[in-house]
Amino acid sequence: MYKIIVALVISLLFFTGCTSEKQPEVSEKFISEMRVNADEFMSGLRNILVGQIQKNGLVAAVSVCSDSAQVLTNNFSVEKGIYIKRVSFNNRNANNTPDNFETEGMNYFQQILDKGNLDTLSEYVKVIEENDVKYLRYMKPILLQAPCLNCHGPEEQIMPEVLHVINNLYEDDKAVNYQIGDLRGAVSIQKVF
Secondary structure, eight states: OHHHHHHHHHHHHHHHHTSSSOOOOOOHHHHHHHHHHHHHHHHHHHHHHHHHHHHHOHHHHHHIIIIIHHHHHHHHHHHHTSEEEEEOTTOSSGGGOOOHHHHHHHHHHHHHHHTTOOOTTOOEEEEEEETTEEEEEEEEEEEOOGGGHHHHSOGGGSOHHHHHHHHHHOTTOOOOSOOTTOEEEEEEEEEEO
């Protein structure tokens, strides 16, 4: 918890000092709400993915990320009154390309990872104003875990049947050749502030 608070304070001080306009203070209540949403979203996605693997195998599970994840994301967004998505520099789906804020967050997470300090408690938070509307923007990293290697690991280690399905669904796939512990991407949430 101490690392999270220090990271948030440093981030807020950095971004406050870099702008001529004072950033609104983000309460722990708002951050906690975003944290719970991110965790709940990823848990739901993980449960669907694991269930599909157990029921129908790895090849069938590829459709979870291409189809089911999009439906889950849309439904979750509507239910919670937020905009949520997964982003990555090495995305499989072009819809998961980071915007400017998300690029800042991904770079921040990579810097922390390079120092050996990135973990599942890391966060990136900022208030952004667009078209006279203020948004709370929140990101939480997605770290690659062992089961993820089945679809995101070194290409030569991915089952040929799985690789075939991935290549058919995503012609510009960049989401391979990861190792356990790599920064796979992030959950990104946006809410009117």
